[in-house]
Amino acid sequence: MKQGTQGSAGTEGTGSGGTGTGRTGPARVRVPAQPGARDAGRERDRRRGDAGGGVRGEHTHGEPVLPAPRAAVRRSSVRGQVLAALRTALVTGDLRPGEVHSAPxxxxxxxxxxTPVREAMQQLALEGAVEVVPNRGFRVVERGARELAELAEVRALIEVPVMLRLARTVPAERWAALRPLAEATVRAASSGCRATYADSDRAFHGAVLALAGNEQLVRIAEDLHRRAQWPLVGAAPGARGRAELVADAHEHTALLDALIAGDLDVVRSLVGEHFTGAA
Structure with missing residues (x-):
């Protein structure tokens, strides 16, 4: 729980492209698609003026190679699945700050x-995760410790008062119903997988805030939380170790215990420390 620029397809013009870091990697990994999906996609691209699945002006050689996504991209809801896979790659550090990636x-x-990849990258640009690089594609935004601290401060300003208000008004049985989500964060942390923990962490926070009955609050808080989970520039993938994730997750269960017991002093102390040490 601890813790761009907007672009459009039109910004990918003509010209020679480039790469991000110049790192070399293993052979390109492909994800099985539904039968005919790739041919249909290429035909759509050709009708849009693309050649062989590429885009004029987007350099497609020498880019950093990403590991295979966790699951094959299915034909239905392709854009959403690609977006989810890219978000996972951001959290794990497979999409590293400063790298440039082209949609083709x-x-x-x-x-x-x-097309769905470009749309997903444009959504990430709106969220501030990447920025458009004309004629080349999208660059992963480089974030420093100051931005992370600012996100933690904003999250605390939004979430702490809500949690304290809910602690006074929500009955114990409703807090007890969140026990499975809190325990899920501990299991996810124990796995050592940062992406799995990030998902469970957001799920727990979202469920707590949802008790306020304000959908806009939940949506804004989730966006801030997601941004706070991206790694810093220069940080090694998986920089947060398993022990740190587990300690973070146990704060969820301790907070839930205090909420169920109605101990406002402990709740106030826990939520304050939680966001102060957010990373």
Missing amino acids: VLAERFGVSA
């Missing part, structure tokens, strides 16, 4: 057309 190359690895 990512599409080839996912086994889909470039």
Whole structure:
């Protein structure tokens, strides 16, 4: 729980492209697609003026190679699945700050057309995770400790008062119903997988805030929380170790115990420390 620029397809113009870090990697990994999905996607791209699945002006050689996504991209809801896979890659550090990725190359690895990948990257640009690089694609935004601290401060300003108000008004049985989510964060932390923990962490926080009955609050808080989970520039993938994740997760169960017991002093102390040490 501890803790761009907007672009459009039109910004990918003509010209020569580039790469992000110049790192070399293993052979390109492809994700099985539904039968005919890749051919159909390429045909759509050709009708849009693309050649062989590529986009004029987007350099497709020498880019950093991403590991295979956790699951094959299915034909239904392709954009959403690609977006989820890219968000996971951000959390794990497979999409590293400063790297440049073009939609055609990512599409080839996912086994889909470039269009849903480009749409997913544009959504990430709106969220501030990437920025458009004309003629090349999208660069993963480089974030420093100051931005992380600012996100933690904003999250605390939003979430702490809500949690304290809920602690006074929500009955114990409703807090007890959140026990499975709190325990799920501990299991996720014990796995050592940062992406799995990030998902369970957001799920627990979202469930707590949902008790306030304010959908806009939940949506804004989730966006801030997601951004706070991206790694800092220069941080090694998985920089937060398993022990740190487990300690973080146990704060969820301790907070839930205090909420069920109605101990406002402990709740106040826990939520304050939780966001002060957010990373």
